[in-house]
Every structure is written in structure tokens, then in C-alpha cells.
Amino acid sequence: MKVATKKELFDCLSGMKVFAPVGKNLRFAEVSSADEIASPESIPLSPKEAFVPQDETLFFYDNPEDPTSIVEPEIDEKPFVVWGMHPCDAKAMELIGKVYTEGSYTDGYFVRRYNASVKVVIGCPVPHPGCFCGSFEGMGPFSKSGSDIFLIPLDDERFLVEGTTEKGENLIASLPDATDEDIAKGEAQKKKGEDAIDRSVPTENIENSMQALFDSEEFWEDIYHRCMGCGMCTYVCPSCYCFDIQDERIGNKYRRYRVWDSCQFGLFTLEASGHNPRPTQKERIRQRMMHKLSFFKLRYGDEHLCVGCGRCVAICPVGIDIRDVAKRAEALAK
Amino acid sequence: MIEKIREIAKNWLAEGKVDVVIGFGEGTTPFSAKPIFITKPDDVEKLIWNPLCRLNLAGYVRREILAGRKVGVVAKGCDSRSIGILLAEKQFDRKDVSIIGVPCQGMVDRKTLMKKFGNVDGEKVSADWNSISVGDKSISTEEVLSNACRICRYPTPVHYDELVGEKIEGVSIEEHDKPAVEMLEKNREDRWKFYTEHFGRCIRCYACRQACPTCYCDECFVDSNDPKWLEKGQHPTDLMLWNLGRIYHQVGRCVECGSCESVCPMDIPFTEILAGMSKRVRELYDYESGIAVDEPPPLQTFKTDDPQEFIM
Numbered sequence: 001m002k003v004a005t006k007k008e009l010f011d012c013l014s015g016m017k018v019f020a021p022v023g024k025n026l027r028f029a030e031v032s033s034a035d036e037i038a039s040p041e042s043i044p045l046s047p048k049e050a051f052v053p054q055d056e057t058l059f060f061y062d063n064p065e066d067p068t069s070i071v072e073p074e075i076d077e078k079p080f081v082v083w084g085m086h087p088c089d090a091k092a093m094e095l096i097g098k099v100y101t102e103g104s105y106t107d108g109y110f111v112r113r114y115n116a117s118v119k120v121v122i123g124c125p126v127p128h129p130g131c132f133c134g135s136f137e138g139m140g141p142f143s144k145s146g147s148d149i150f151l152i153p154l155d156d157e158r159f160l161v162e163g164t165t166e167k168g169e170n171l172i173a174s175l176p177d178a179t180d181e182d183i184a185k186g187e188a189q190k191k192k193g194e195d196a197i198d199r200s201v202p203t204e205n206i207e208n209s210m211q212a213l214f215d216s217e218e219f220w221e222d223i224y225h226r227c228m229g230c231g232m233c234t235y236v237c238p239s240c241y242c243f244d245i246q247d248e249r250i251g252n253k254y255r256r257y258r259v260w261d262s263c264q265f266g267l268f269t270l271e272a273s274g275h276n277p278r279p280t281q282k283e284r285i286r287q288r289m290m291h292k293l294s295f296f297k298l299r300y301g302d303e304h305l306c307v308g309c310g311r312c313v314a315i316c317p318v319g320i321d322i323r324d325v326a327k328r329a330e331a332l333a334k
Numbered sequence: 335m336i337e338k339i340r341e342i343a344k345n346w347l348a349e350g351k352v353d354v355v356i357g358f359g360e361g362t363t364p365f366s367a368k369p370i371f372i373t374k375p376d377d378v379e380k381l382i383w384n385p386l387c388r389l390n391l392a393g394y395v396r397r398e399i400l401a402g403r404k405v406g407v408v409a410k411g412c413d414s415r416s417i418g419i420l421l422a423e424k425q426f427d428r429k430d431v432s433i434i435g436v437p438c439q440g441m442v443d444r445k446t447l448m449k450k451f452g453n454v455d456g457e458k459v460s461a462d463w464n465s466i467s468v469g470d471k472s473i474s475t476e477e478v479l480s481n482a483c484r485i486c487r488y489p490t491p492v493h494y495d496e497l498v499g500e501k502i503e504g505v506s507i508e509e510h511d512k513p514a515v516e517m518l519e520k521n522r523e524d525r526w527k528f529y530t531e532h533f534g535r536c537i538r539c540y541a542c543r544q545a546c547p548t549c550y551c552d553e554c555f556v557d558s559n560d561p562k563w564l565e566k567g568q569h570p571t572d573l574m575l576w577n578l579g580r581i582y583h584q585v586g587r588c589v590e591c592g593s594c595e596s597v598c599p600m601d602i603p604f605t606e607i608l609a610g611m612s613k614r615v616r617e618l619y620d621y622e623s624g625i626a627v628d629e630p631p632p633l634q635t636f637k638t639d640d641p642q643e644f645i646m
Contacts, residue, residue, distance in 0.1 A: 024535070024601055025535060027535075041453065054538075054567075055567035055568035126453055128455055129364050129453070129454060129455045196455075225394075226368060228597075230541035230545070230597070231538075231539040231540060232597075246565065246566050248565045259566045259568070266557075315599055317389060317597040318389065319368025319369075320368075321362040323362070
């Protein structure tokens, strides 16, 4: 176990691009100094944009009729750092990884970034309104899963620093060892977070409870009337990964790119015939809740797609609360 | 005041005058109020009225009416004006909506509030028209009012069936125009900088559009595939085109409720721009949106003596 200030740790990572929450909205972007990085206690926007950018070029082509005119974009394979993810985010990237690697197709764009990344994850001594990661089995505000370097904030200046993979350990090898006092303080911070996190959201059997309520008007009407149909919940969500593919013309060239898409948009399921299998907000918000708390676990085995980061809860302008949805589903199922 | 609102809502539901009353209820996170749809007279107790009842409810009114329901709504000045503009655009008939008008002292900007207080998880919070408090800390409500509410010309509903509470005067035209004048006095470069800086942050979640009662097109220009008016990515040109395009479509229709600004996760300041737009419309056409329900917005009509000095 090591100890470091933000600056000392940043220096260990020199030579690599560092993406961290910055600016007015705490969006993950490249930083050039440790001073730019937002406070470790803040909850930034989703770090997924470091792994699946909102707008990502798949390839260029000169002639729509000629497949041999395809040119792959230049790919930076060098290691880079994503600093300031929380344990929920690191878990979310693992979950996106399942989708992008399991089955018959592997998404090279994601895998390349994921493998090249050094994930610096910060534990959370103080949960934010809406946070409930502790409600999921094996997760919590100090879960190290998916990290390369794990930080515990000790005070305003210093972190307890642990290399949780070989890659991470090598990078921090030069830092001074933590004292027993620091380690005890880290334990106290951990206990503080573990004690405070909301574990009251039922998640163990929720996939089945939700399935049973799929057609229940009574259950869904509580939320769908007020859902405005914006995509904010899906865009701030670390584990929402859906995208749309588009082509654009730039001068004499063409670009095929993908952009984040949202199941909350009417266009998401609109078919070429004009038929839309999810014609209203009822089907759309239901889809999101089912995907987060039911479909994913039923499809991939052991984990939910929701990681309890609470961002959608905190940001929804009409107060749609996934914790509440889970609680009501469980209550009705009993 | 809330008792009176509940009483009217209860009576309307019991009499069958309305099928649903749209208002606000308690949210599940600190400092939040959520839109609620009351259909049973006994549920009116869930209605609340406080400075967190921020969103404009007129979009829901339109949607519910089009779904065939008789709608009651708890309306602030801005909600009533949005209903007014929807009536002027013949989206529904006045008889389809019953309005409980509530003069509004101004709504709080929740994002400013959260920034001010930081993490408030687990602490006791309260919000009333005088003060907002977390634990022992307290600030005046005035301090965290939404930008749109600070320049509101019509805090008292313009259209209503019942008015609950004393009428409240809006700000003067001069006061309203201040942020607009500041914006318009910027030179071209600075204004461009303002646009590029703020619209450049847009993540295209379209919350502004969805929160806006006058953004009700069946197919928004940004969603059109054929023709594709703009690209879907994050190129600054497309972000600019999307935001300015949406705003242009609001000329003479926007009531400056500030819902778009309040929901924007990227804190894009729409108020200055929209206030400037309203100022122009008022000066050119002597028209304020949502006041006269029988007069369509100026860009939806043509008169031979329309002012034309802005045409190059």
C-alpha cells in the first residue's frame, strides 16, 4: 500500500494521456496537470466516454459503391489513464465489456481502449443522494473490481494508493509506502462509506419480480406519465451502451460513425415501415428499467446492468427513481 | 394555499369535471418535486406547492388532452402562458383544460442549489418561499431563483378557471430586458464565443426539447432521416445548428418559462438568448407569447404591413 498526493500520483503516470473529470460539468476530458482534476468527492458525468466516445469514427470511405475504398481511422493504441472513476463506473465498464466481447462479435473499438486504459478508481467515503451501489451483491463504495489503481481519499491532500493489477502496481512502485496510521485512516474512511451506503434496494430476485410485472399498467403508470422522453438518464448512465450508426459526407469523402443513442427516443425503435414497437413513453421507460434490472441478468448470468451509481436518480428532471421502481416491484411480487 | 389547491382539485375530480389533475408531488431525492397525475379525489393530498415546482406542465396538458382526457392542471404564470400559446396554435380547445392558477413567487434552480450546498445526502432539508435549509445552514430562496424567474413578466397566471392566492406583479419591461440587452450589446465575436462555448458542451440528450411545451412536433427536424438536416454527432457545427435551430423554432412562441435551462445537464444558459428573442418579437410585432389565445404567433401569420427591416 502506497500513499500520494494528487500531484505525486499524476507524476507517476507521466507520458500517458490522462482523462479526468474537468470543467463546469465534470466531463471526462484530457488534462495536462493534476490541478485541473475535480475533487475526488464529486460525481462526474459518466466516464464511459473515455471508452465509448459519444461520437466515434468507425471508418472513412471514398466511394459508397466500392468497399475497397474503406480506410480505417488512425488508432492510438498507447496506454492512457482514466482518473476519477468510482467503483460503480469501473464495474459498469466491465459490464459493457461483456456486451462488447461475449458472443459472436467482438467490438474492437471498445476492447482496444479498454485494454489500453489504466483505470484509477476512487472509493467513496461519502455517498451522494441517489447512490445505492451497496445494494448489489459483491459491490460497494470501496469495491476494487475493474480498477488498476485504487485510491482512498485520506484527507484533502492525500490518497492511500493501491495497485490492484500488475499494470497498476508497476506504475505506482516509486511512491512511498503508507504508514500504519495512513492505513488505519483508510480503513476508517472505508468503514464510513460502507456504513453510509444505501443497501435497501432489493436486487437479489428483482429480475423475476420485474418480469412478472411487464404487463402491469398499475405498476408502470406511476412513472411513465411523467417521463418526458429525454435521453438524460441513458447519457449519464455509465453502463448504457446503445449506439446509432450514421454516415456523413465530408467534401469528397464519407465517414461512417457511431453516436450514443437512447432507448428513450422514439426514433430508437422506429422501423423503416413506419411501425414502432415501442410507440409511447410507457414502453420506452419500461424498456430501460427492465434492461437495467432484469433482461441483462437473465441474458448474461449473474449481474445486473444497473450499478447503483445514482446518476439517473439525481439528474432526472421529473423524479423517476430506479430505486423506487425496484422497491415497488419487490413489494408487489411478495 | 396548498389546501385550497387540493380542495379545488378534489372537487373537480369528484364532479367529473376533469379525469386527471396534473400538479407536483414530493420527489424522492433532496430538493426535488416531481410532476404527478392525480386521478382519484382522495389522492389530492399528494399535491404540493413550493419553490421546487419548477417544470412547465403545459406539455403534459397537451399530451393528456390528445389522449382523450379532460385535464385539470396546477398552473404557474408560465404554465398558463404556454397553455395560451398552445390554444393560439389550436392544439386543443379551452374547454378541454381546467386551470387552477397559482401566482408564483419564483422557482428555485435546483442545480444552483445543489452546488451551493454540496452533498446533502442524509441531511434534513427544507424549502419554502422564504428560505432553503440543509441541517443548520440556511439561505434565502431569492438567492437561488432560476434565471428565468428573475425576469418573469407574468408570475400570475394569465388564463385560469380558479385563481388561488393574491396576484403578484411581474417585473417591468426594462427589468426583463436587462439580460437580453447585455447579450445584444456584446459584439459579434463575443456573442459567437458565447454560443460556441455553451452549445459546444451539448450532449444532445434533447431534454430541453422534451421539457419544452412548445416543442411538440411529431417529427423534430433533428430526428429527420430523410432529408437529414444535420448530422447526429458531436461536431461543433451540428451542436450549434441543433441548438439554434430549436431556438429559432420558438420565435414568438417561447414564454421564457426556463424549463429548458433548468433541465439541461450541461448547464447551457438559454435565458439570455430567449429573453433577447422575446424582446425582438415584442418590439417588432407588439406581441407577447401566450397572452392572447385568439392571436397566432407573428411568424405564423402574414400581414402586408409586417415590419421587414430585419430582412437583408
